[in-house]
Amino acid sequence: MTEENVGAPSGTIKVAVLGARGRMGRTVCAAVEAAADLELVASLDAGDDLAEVARAGADVAVDFTVPSVTEGNVRAMVEAGVHTVVGTTGWTEQRLEDLRNHIASTAGGRGPVGVLIAPNFGLSAVLAMTFAAKAARYFESAEVVELHHPGKVDAPSGTARHTAAAIARSRRDAGLDASPDATETGFEARGADVDGVRVHAVRLRGLVAHEEILFGNEGSSS
Template structure:
């Protein structure tokens, strides 16, 4: 689970091309990769730069921190050219992941990590909640973000709900009880694999998530708070260091954390 590493020789460094370098996450990733002793940032691309710059720079790894409309083409380009790729862009629904898996089957040596959240703390919180949810009658997810966030529910919340649903199905737990018959305005929130997910957009927030679990006479809340984008950088670096050792598609940073 540790992100520790042995400093690499100059010619063994991970050569990183960063797509979306001018964005808020991109700028922080530029700083993190530049400071990493075992990495070399060889290209910083914005939306106006041709992807061929990645090849010209001699990159071995790509980080995609762009936008949902551009990300699939970016990743397809990287895979086609044998580049290991770490993706932090949202919008990777199951259909998109299936298309990527079909492409990866033609390039079995390439690894791709799609991480709905790079915060190690957030990933652990979701994993813990999924494990705990099988012991409670009811479970719902509340995600809270700044009002500039483009998607709802968040990718992290969707991933958390999917993990909870899988855990409860494996344990044979019945769906959460809910007697609601009328909800014309969607007050009960979205439904992801049978798990209710609620999205809050509020000035002053950054990125927060609560998983609420309830049973007779008790309630358990698993909450994670990220106050700054710096919380995501250890996960980005961990992904870059491990993606080559995990050929094919890994969905979720938990796939690299040995969480059983």
């Protein structure tokens, strides 16, 4: 559905929100409407026609949907020439590479279309990921635990995957071996393997979003 905003000042950025009826989508819509230099021109949810974004003249689309549809949404925005900011998780490296190729093949004469996929918009999460990557080279062992509400549809979370991948890169750059692990049976209890870093997902009523980054050396842990 299209949001009418008659008399909006010129020079504003026209924004469409995908997943507008979800918790994060509603928050984004409210933030856009409260900003003097932004104009909410379309708010779409499941079943709505994505072509409405282009018809509304959106400059940027913000996707807060679910992993099963976000890739298709972003591809549609790229084809429409609409820049996109993505807060939906579930993106694998293969899906990212497929999207890069899609952007390159559809740019044509319109110029590049920008797509920003952020695993987390929270300052504390960004700082935690940055600090974890810096600390990873100094510890023999590293694991990640993420805890969320039971309504979350993907596991591990995108933030946890991104954190683990950054830890793994830092460890490789430092020439570290794999974390010691003598497990021979019951590997399913060791969590997901993200580039050699184990990530554990907890889904519990009453939680919202939490992440723990664990490092350890002989005789000490943090």
